[in-house]
Amino acid sequence: MAPLFFNLILLVLQDSKNLPAPNNNPPPPNPQLPIDDHIWILLVAGLVFGIYMVYKRNKATNKAS
Secondary structure, eight states: OHHHHHHHHHHHHGOOOOOOOOOOOOOOOOOOOSSSSSSSHHHHHHHEEEHHHHHHHHHHHHHHO
């Protein structure tokens, strides 16, 4: 409850005269983002982690038997 009151007080006391002007520059037309350059590393890491979890669960169930 205290964070709510704190945020409300800060919102009310905020001085809108000192806010910076909005940036009206448009984004670049075609940003070069390397999203899927090395996606294979993520897939291999997921596969290795999945194998590890299956091995760990299998080992735990065999130990309990």
